[in-house]
Amino acid sequence: MKGKTALITGSTDGVGRYVAERLAARGARVIVHGRDRARGEAVVERIRRQGGDARLLIADLSSLAEVRSLAEAVKRETGGVDALINNAGIGTSGTQRELSADGYELRFAVNYLAGFLLTRLLLPTLESRAASRIVNVASAGQQAIDFADVMLTRGYIGARAYRQSKLAQIMFTFDLAQELAGRNVAVNCLHPATFMDTTMVRLSGVRPISTVEEGGEAILQLVDESSLEGVSGRYFNGMRESRADPQAYDTTARRKLRALSFELVGLADPLDRRT
Numbered sequence: 001m002k003g004k005t006a007l008i009t010g011s012t013d014g015v016g017r018y019v020a021e022r023l024a025a026r027g028a029r030v031i032v033h034g035r036d037r038a039r040g041e042a043v044v045e046r047i048r049r050q051g052g053d054a055r056l057l058i059a060d061l062s063s064l065a066e067v068r069s070l071a072e073a074v075k076r077e078t079g080g081v082d083a084l085i086n087n088a089g090i091g092t093s094g095t096q097r098e099l100s101a102d103g104y105e106l107r108f109a110v111n112y113l114a115g116f117l118l119t120r121l122l123l124p125t126l127e128s129r130a131a132s133r134i135v136n137v138a139s140a141g142q143q144a145i146d147f148a149d150v151m152l153t154r155g156y157i158g159a160r161a162y163r164q165s166k167l168a169q170i171m172f173t174f175d176l177a178q179e180l181a182g183r184n185v186a187v188n189c190l191h192p193a194t195f196m197d198t199t200m201v202r203l204s205g206v207r208p209i210s211t212v213e214e215g216g217e218a219i220l221q222l223v224d225e226s227s228l229e230g231v232s233g234r235y236f237n238g239m240r241e242s243r244a245d246p247q248a249y250d251t252t253a254r255r256k257l258r259a260l261s262f263e264l265v266g267l268a269d270p271l272d273r274r275t
């Protein structure tokens with residue numbers, strides 16, 4: 001990772017913080033991202049004390065305007081990234097349906113749509129690098145998206161909101177890999193590990209059964225493992241390639257999600273000849 005720049009969203013805590021620290025130790029210029037300045041500064045300081053190169057960018061991913069500002073700041077302050085790790089997320093806890101600043105169901109907005117927009121905005125800089133990688137940190141917890149009620153206005157359950165957002169990340173990964181085939185950007189996704197000892201898991205009341213190191217190493221494999229050069233459009237369970245929910249392989253569903261996502265973030269689809 002020497003000489004490379006990596007952005008890890010949600011690296012103020014949990015597995016994102018672990019990945020940021022490990023990438024810095026491998027010589028990467030790390031962009032720590034979070035919504036809490038004090039927690040972010042603490043991570044940056046720790047990396048610098050260990051001789052690493054890190055800077056902090058703040059953005060609340062529950063606002064698409066802040067996602068846009070984050071992408072601008074990345075381009076302005078770093079000239080772009082070689083690795084983008086869409087890791088920030090909210091877990092399954094909570095019984096009340098919540099909305100993002102843009103009025104979208106909160107887990108769909110933060111866990112999926114923010115990463116979709118950030119990726120689309122940073123794609124030109126990723127493509128300008130020799131070989132770059134995008135890693136979407138999804139989950140084995142997946143549930144098919146009901147396209148008649150994506151915003152979960154009926155019978156809201158936090159776990160369902162989480163699972164559909166995680167499957168959306170996987171569908172996005174497969175769709176983007178197809179679009180980028182033959183180009184210099186690889187995009188993969190994974191379930192890092194089951195119930196790691198993180199804030200998200202503790203808040204959901206579940207007893208952790210995996211370590212942050214275990215999930216972190218699975219993410220790092222997709223960011224930095226040389227034998228995976230050119231491997232794109234795959235879903236991993238930990239260190240091994242695996243199968244996702246059947247909806248991820250349904251091209252009609254993927255097309256629907258793609259169209260909806262471009263519409264919700266207000267961007268034109270570069271593959272849509274009508275735009």
Ligand SMILES: NC(=O)c1ccc[n+]([C@@H]2O[C@H](COP(=O)([O-])OP(=O)(O)OC[C@H]3O[C@@H](n4cnc5c(N)ncnc54)[C@H](OP(=O)(O)O)[C@@H]3O)[C@@H](O)[C@H]2O)c1
Pocket residue numbers: 009010011012013014015016033034035036039059060061062086087088089090110137138139140191192193194195196197198199200201
């Ligand atoms: N833990 C597991 O066992 C497990 C299993 C499968 C998949 N995953 C996935 O792994 C990823 C990381 O999870 P984790 O367990 O490390 O969780 P975590 O410790 O709760 O960390 C989540 C990170 O996301 C950030 N974040 C949350 N909402 C945000 C927002 N609106 N704007 C900006 N940043 C925001 C948090 O910032 P704050 O510090 O400000 O809260 C924190 O840095 C998630 O995508 C999760 O779905 C985790």
